[in-house]
Amino acid sequence: MLQDKYKGEIDDILARYPVKRSALLPLLYMAQREQGYVTEAAMQEIAGILRLTPPQVYETATFYTMLNLKPVGKFHLQVCKSLMCALVGSDTLIGWISAKLGIKPGETTPDKLFTLSIVECLAACGTGPMMQVNDDYYERLTEEKLDRILADLRQTGTCSLKTGPFMWPEPQKA
Amino acid sequence: MPAYEPILLKNMLQPGYAGSLTEYERAGGYQAIRKVLGKVSPADVTAVVMKSGLRGRGGAGFPTGVKWGFLPKDYQGPRYLCCNADESEPGTFKDRQLIERDPHQLLEGMLLACYAIGAASSYIYIRGEFVLGAKILEQAINEARAAGYVGKNIFGSNTSIDIWVHRGAGAYICGEETALLESLEGKRGLPRVKPPFPATHGLYNKPTVVNNVETLANLPHILNRGAEWFASIGSPPKSTGTRVFCVSGHVARPGNYEVPMGITFRELIYEQAGGMRSDKQLKAFIPGGASAPFLTPDHLDVKLDFESVALAGSMLGSGGVTVMEEGTDMVWAALRLMEFFYHESCGKCSPCREGSSWLVQIMRRIVNKRGRMSDLETLTDLCKNIAGRTVCAFGDAEVSPILSTLKHWRHEYVAMIHAAEAANLIRPEPVGTKH
Numbered sequence: 001m002l003q004d005k006y007k008g009e010i011d012d013i014l015a016r017y018p019v020k021r022s023a024l025l026p027l028l029y030m031a032q033r034e035q036g037y038v039t040e041a042a043m044q045e046i047a048g049i050l051r052l053t054p055p056q057v058y059e060t061a062t063f064y065t066m067l068n069l070k071p072v073g074k075f076h077l078q079v080c081k082s083l084m085c086a087l088v089g090s091d092t093l094i095g096w097i098s099a100k101l102g103i104k105p106g107e108t109t110p111d112k113l114f115t116l117s118i119v120e121c122l123a124a125c126g127t128g129p130m131m132q133v134n135d136d137y138y139e140r141l142t143e144e145k146l147d148r149i150l151a152d153l154r155q156t157g158t159c160s161l162k163t164g165p166f167m168w169p170e171p172q173k174a
Numbered sequence: 175m176p177a178y179e180p181i182l183l184k185n186m187l188q189p190g191y192a193g194s195l196t197e198y199e200r201a202g203g204y205q206a207i208r209k210v211l212g213k214v215s216p217a218d219v220t221a222v223v224m225k226s227g228l229r230g231r232g233g234a235g236f237p238t239g240v241k242w243g244f245l246p247k248d249y250q251g252p253r254y255l256c257c258n259a260d261e262s263e264p265g266t267f268k269d270r271q272l273i274e275r276d277p278h279q280l281l282e283g284m285l286l287a288c289y290a291i292g293a294a295s296s297y298i299y300i301r302g303e304f305v306l307g308a309k310i311l312e313q314a315i316n317e318a319r320a321a322g323y324v325g326k327n328i329f330g331s332n333t334s335i336d337i338w339v340h341r342g343a344g345a346y347i348c349g350e351e352t353a354l355l356e357s358l359e360g361k362r363g364l365p366r367v368k369p370p371f372p373a374t375h376g377l378y379n380k381p382t383v384v385n386n387v388e389t390l391a392n393l394p395h396i397l398n399r400g401a402e403w404f405a406s407i408g409s410p411p412k413s414t415g416t417r418v419f420c421v422s423g424h425v426a427r428p429g430n431y432e433v434p435m436g437i438t439f440r441e442l443i444y445e446q447a448g449g450m451r452s453d454k455q456l457k458a459f460i461p462g463g464a465s466a467p468f469l470t471p472d473h474l475d476v477k478l479d480f481e482s483v484a485l486a487g488s489m490l491g492s493g494g495v496t497v498m499e500e501g502t503d504m505v506w507a508a509l510r511l512m513e514f515f516y517h518e519s520c521g522k523c524s525p526c527r528e529g530s531s532w533l534v535q536i537m538r539r540i541v542n543k544r545g546r547m548s549d550l551e552t553l554t555d556l557c558k559n560i561a562g563r564t565v566c567a568f569g570d571a572e573v574s575p576i577l578s579t580l581k582h583w584r585h586e587y588v589a590m591i592h593a594a595e596a597a598n599l600i601r602p603e604p605v606g607t608k609h
Contacts, residue, residue: 016338018252018295019378024360025343029302050360063362063520064343066302082264083464083510084422084496120346120514121264121464122303125422125494126429135305164306165274166267168429171187 002030002045010049020050024060028067037068065119073108073115075153078132081118084125093129094118096143100150113154126168136162176445181407181416182391183432186275193310195317198278204323206397207285212331219290223393225401227414232258232349232386233463233492234567235480242291244373245381254377255288255296256358256384260342260349262301263463264514265494268418268430269387273300273307276391277314281337283390285323286397288335291383295336299354302343311339346518350566351384353520364522365566388418388493409436413479417490421447423497424454433478440474443497454499458582462491464511465571467578468504488578504583505590508575509537515572523564529556530572537576540587543594544601550587554580 003010013026027049031042043057050057061067068076077097081090094116098104101114108115124130127139138149138161145161152159185191185201198204210219224239245253257280261269272280280298288296300308315337318324326334340358342348348357352366355377376382392415396404405414413435419442422428426448433446439459443449450456458468461478467488469476476486483490498507516530533556536549557573564570580587594601 016340019359021360022340022358025341025357029341029343060360060362064302064345066342066344081510082514083507084265084494086510087423087496087498087502087507119344120517121262123261123267123270123301125265125267125496126420127267128422132303137306165193165310166270166306167186167275168267168271169427171189171191 002027002034002042003049005034006030021052021056024050024052024057025064028057028061028064032067036074037071071108071112072117074113075133076115076117078117078119078122080120080122080124080128080130080132082121082125084121085128085130088128090129093131093141093146096146097131100146114150124166127163133159133162137164137166139163176441178416178433180432181395182272182276182279182388182418183430185279186271191275193274193276193278193314195278195314195321198276202398203278203394204282206394207282207289207323208329210286210397211289211329211333216290216292219286219397222401223290223396226396226404227401227411228389228392228396228404229413229480230386231388231392231417231493233263233465233489235490238385238389241373241385242287242383244371245291245383246374249381252295252378252380253291253293254380254382255284255291255293256351256354256377256382257284257296257298257390258349258351258354258384258386259298259300259304259307260354261304261387261492262346262349263465263492263494264511265420265422265460265463265496266492267420267422268493270304270307271430272387272391272418273304274310277311278318279391279394280311280387281314281318281324283393284337285328285335286393287383287385287390289333291381293383294334295338297338297340297358297377299340299342299348299358301348302341304341308339308341315339345520346514347520347566347568350568353566354384355382362520364520365568367565408434409477409479409482412481413490417478417493419446419478420492420494421497422494423459424451424456424499424502425449425497426451435479436477436482438475438477439469439495442478442495443474447497450497450499452499454501456497457500457502458498458504458507460494460496461486461488463494464514465489465567465574466491467574468507468582469578470582488574504579504586505537506541508579509534509541511575512537512572515568515575519568519572523569525560525563526569526572529560529569532556533560533572533576539601540590540594543590543597544599545587545591545594546601547588547591549591550580550584 047054047057105118130139228238229235347353348363353363357363372382431446516534519530521527
């Protein structure tokens with residue numbers, strides 16, 4: 001139960017808004033952080049906290065693509081395929097990932113480690129091709145970089161190639 | 175290459191600048207709010223912004239001071255400021271840089287705007303994918319709160335302003351200001367029917383102003399250096415100041431370039447962004463994000479200001495300039511953007527919801543060599559029945575890639591259809607599309 005575990009954080013979120021329903025997205029994110037996706041039980045509980053009906057929670061949750069209503073792998077690879085990235089090779093990147101992991105877009109590897117999703121513009125158009133893995137951006141990807149990212153994620157759960165705070169072109173070194 | 179004085183990117187262009195409160199203060203930060211709070215009346219702040227000619231940097235280019243002026247003067251209840259950090263127009267990546275590299279510049283701009291419109295609470299609606307940006311903003315707000323810039327009774331001026339970060343969750347439409355408000359209220363991000371406008375019935379039905387990140391980031395500089403100074407930059411009287419243009423696609427040095435409005439596309443693409451990435455010539459460019467109609471090499475000498483780009487048949491929009499080289503298939507390019515709009519249509523208005531699906535199906539059919547000549551007429555007809563017939567500007571935006579490529583590169587569509595006719599493959603009627 002979110003309420004037992006995160007009482008303080010929930011109160012803190014609720015205090016920001018004059019109307020409780022505004023806390024819906026933050027609480028759905030909390031539920032997703034807890035279990036990797038938003039479960040029906042969590043939506044029920046959130047409805048109770050915010051004094052909404054479960055359908056009100058569900059209607060909002062189903063609108064937003066970043067809320068996973070189904071389990072995803074430990075690392076959710078989201079590759080941008082919008083025009084700006086496509087011009088600089090996002091389709092090739094998707095092909096590499098598919099081949100290396102043996103999964104098609106929308107699928108998860110049998111070991112539940114990687115899910116591959118194709119998404120629309122992530123606002124990194126000057127540094128494509130790019131992908132987001134969970135919370136992190138990886139930009140200006142090449143096959144070598146991709147190999148290292150996948151290997152690092154497997155071994156350590158993170159990779160130093162992640163980018164940001166973002167600035168491109170980078171400031172000149174002094 | 176002419177060098178221009180950077181305004182918004184000035185701090186972050188200093189080597190080693192990391193955007194902390196101390197660094198921002200050392201660079202002259204938070205002077206504007208100190209100068210203004212309790213000393214200059216909110217109406218005078220609005221007057222300065224109006225005089226500066228600052229126009230919204232999110233896409234529509236509406237004069238910021240005028241927008242603030244729409245708030246009811248005699249209303250006693252709460253008012254709100256929302257910072258639109260939903261940056262989701264394909265081709266645009268400036269707000270991300272302004273947020274992650276110099277968050278206090280944005281916060282000071284928000285404080286000034288809150289003071290001018292009399293808002294005690296403000297929200298930064300940041301797109302959900304910017305997890306790092308949201309963290310950086312939270313940290314910056316905590317720093318500013320500890321230093322007394324944010325919170326109750328700021329510097330004993332009797333003014334209280336609070337700022338909170340609110341993360342979106344992956345919907346393009348939430349960059350539309352009324353959809354943003356709906357989303358902030360915990361609902362599906364469906365744009366509202368206007369009027370009433372947010373100025374009178376905004377967040378929680380209270381008077382609200384929604385301003386873009388770049389717009390707000392300009393405010394400290396305008397208040398520090400004066401409306402005349404700002405109005406002298408760029409292409410006065412209608413397009414004043416600089417803009418951070420985001421150059422992407424087939425250029426040698428893609429990235430964010432801050433230049434005064436009114437320079438030409440040729441200068442931006444060939445001097446700032448280093449020209450084309452290879453020997454291939456420029457074939458097409460999009461001047462202001464995915465919603466802006468495509469332009470051709472004939473338009474390279476068009477000036478980058480609101481009026482000139484509109485006159486050339488497109489729009490300056492969000493400042494996202496995407497360049498395509500010779501050899502790029504324009505039908506394919508239009509399809510890619512159309513797939514984006516199809517995916518992001520919120521589903522509220524039938525012409526957009528159904529029309530975007532039909533447009534994608536017909537475009538796919540043409541690209542897959544199954545098209546027929548009558549498709550071109552159907553496309554045009556559909557586009558004309560979507561544009562202007564929806565609650566928000568999305569309907570006008572989604573038809574621009576197809577209509578503009580049909581206008582400038584119709585022969586490519588025709589060649590594809592001729593190839594289809596020659597191959598004589600089975601031509602299915604459009605029946606359904608998967609996301």
